[in-house]
Amino acid sequence: MAKEIPGQINAGIIGAGLMGHTHSMMIRQIADRTSGSVRVSTVADANFKSAEALAAKWPGAKAVANADEILADPAIDAVWICTPTAQHREVCIGAARAGKHVFCEKPLAMSAADAAEMGKELKAAGVVSQVGLVLRYSPIYTVIQTMAEEAQAGAILAVTMRDDQDFPIRGVHDSRWRNDPAQTAGGTLIEHGVHDFDLFTWMFGPVERIYCKMRNVAGAAGVEDLGMVTFEFKRGFAGQMTSIWHKMIGRPSNRRLEVFCENAFIASDYDVFGSIIVQRGDAEREETIQPYEVLNRFNGITTAKWPHLRDRSDLFAIPYALEDATFLSAIRGECDPYPDFDSGVAAQCLVEAAYDSARTGLPVDLRGR
Numbered sequence: 361m362a363k364e365i366p367g368q369i370n371a372g373i374i375g376a377g378l379m380g381h382t383h384s385m386m387i388r389q390i391a392d393r394t395s396g397s398v399r400v401s402t403v404a405d406a407n408f409k410s411a412e413a414l415a416a417k418w419p420g421a422k423a424v425a426n427a428d429e430i431l432a433d434p435a436i437d438a439v440w441i442c443t444p445t446a447q448h449r450e451v452c453i454g455a456a457r458a459g460k461h462v463f464c465e466k467p468l469a470m471s472a473a474d475a476a477e478m479g480k481e482l483k484a485a486g487v488v489s490q491v492g493l494v495l496r497y498s499p500i501y502t503v504i505q506t507m508a509e510e511a512q513a514g515a516i517l518a519v520t521m522r523d524d525q526d527f528p529i530r531g532v533h534d535s536r537w538r539n540d541p542a543q544t545a546g547g548t549l550i551e552h553g554v555h556d557f558d559l560f561t562w563m564f565g566p567v568e569r570i571y572c573k574m575r576n577v578a579g580a581a582g583v584e585d586l587g588m589v590t591f592e593f594k595r596g597f598a599g600q601m602t603s604i605w606h607k608m609i610g611r612p613s614n615r616r617l618e619v620f621c622e623n624a625f626i627a628s629d630y631d632v633f634g635s636i637i638v639q640r641g642d643a644e645r646e647e648t649i650q651p652y653e654v655l656n657r658f659n660g661i662t663t664a665k666w667p668h669l670r671d672r673s674d675l676f677a678i679p680y681a682l683e684d685a686t687f688l689s690a691i692r693g694e695c696d697p698y699p700d701f702d703s704g705v706a707a708q709c710l711v712e713a714a715y716d717s718a719r720t721g722l723p724v725d726l727r728g729r
Contacts, residue, residue, distance in 0.1 A: 514622025
C-alpha cells in the first residue's frame with residue numbers, strides 16, 4: 361500500500377516532452393495557490409538535456425536519464441508518466457510495485473490487454489491512479505451534457521463530432537515519435553481520438569455497436585490519419601465521429617460537437633473555453649451562450665460535484681490544472697481519482713473495437729465484450 365503523505369507531495373515527472381512540460385506548468389499553478397503543497401523533485405528522460413531543461417524550472421530538482429532512478433527513490437510520492445506510449449506499461453507497473461501514486465497520460469498502452477494488466481497491478485498495489493482523459497474537465501462539454509439531459513430537450517436523436525489536428529509531429533504538438541509504429545499505439549484514433557471515444561461514453565452512455573473506416577495518407581504503416589466511426593448507443597440513438605490528422609499547420613486543433621434532441625439543437629466549435637450554440641423548440645433562430653456564461657455554468661456544476669475544486673475557480677478554464685488538482689486531492693484522500701484508470705482501459709477497448717471493425721469491414725457488437 362502507498363504511504364500516507366502528511367505534508368508536501370514530492371512528484372516525479374517521467375518524460376520531458378510536450379505533456380511533461382504541460383503537467384509541470386499545471387503542478388506549478390497548484391503549488392503557487394497552496395503554499396507549496398506539491399513540488400517536482402525529479403525529472404527523467406532518456407534525452408538528458410530535455411530532463412535538465414524541465415528540472416531547471418523547479419529549484420533544487422534534479423534530472424536523471426532513467427525512470428528507474430525515480431521509481432527507486434523513496435522520497436518520491438507520485439509520478440506523472442508522460443513518455444511515448446510504448447513505455448507506459450513498464451514504467452506504470454514499476455511505479456505500482458514501488459508504491460508510487462500514478463498519473464498516466466493517454467492512451468494507456470500499446471494494447472487494451474496491456475492497459476488492463478497495468479490496472480490490475482495498480483489495484484494490487486493499493487495506490488491512487490488516474491488517466492489523462494482531460495476532456496472530462498472541459499467547461500464546454502460539461503455544460504452541453506447537462507443541457508442535453510434537461511427534460512425540455514427531449515430524447516437525444518443523434519450526436520456528431522469532427523476532430524481535426526495538424527499531424528502532431530511538428531508545431532505546437534511536436535511529438536515526432538507519433539509517426540513511429542514502435543512507439544505509438546496507432547494513429548489519430550488512439551493517440552488523439554481516444555479522448556473523443558471516452559467523451560462519447562461519458563456524455564451519452566454505453567455503446568452497443570461500432571463501425572469504422574480508416575485511411576492512411578501521410579503516416580507510417582499502422583499510423584492512420586483518418587478514422588470515421590459510427591456508434592450505436594444503448595439508449596437507442598446514433599453517433600458519428602470523424603478524426604483527422606491533416607497537413608495544415610496554421611489550423612488550430614479543432615473539435616465540433618453537435619447534439620440533436622427532439623426539442624433542441626446544441627453545438628460548439630470549441631472544446632474547452634468558448635461559446636455554445638443552441639436552438640430550442642419553436643424558436644426561429646439559434647442563440648449563443650457566451651463563453652463567460654458557459655464558464656459560470658461550469659463553475660456551478662463543478663463546485664457542486666467536486667467540493668475539492670471549490671477554491672480553484674480561477675483555474676476552471678484550464679482543464680489540465682483541474683485534472684492534476686484532482687489527482688493530488690485524491691492522493692490526500694479528499695476525493696476519488698477522476699477519471700479513474702478503469703475509464704482509460706474502457707476507452708482503449710472501444711478504440712480497439714473500432715480498429716477491429718476497420719480491419720474486417722464489419723460492425724463490432726460490444727455487448728458481452
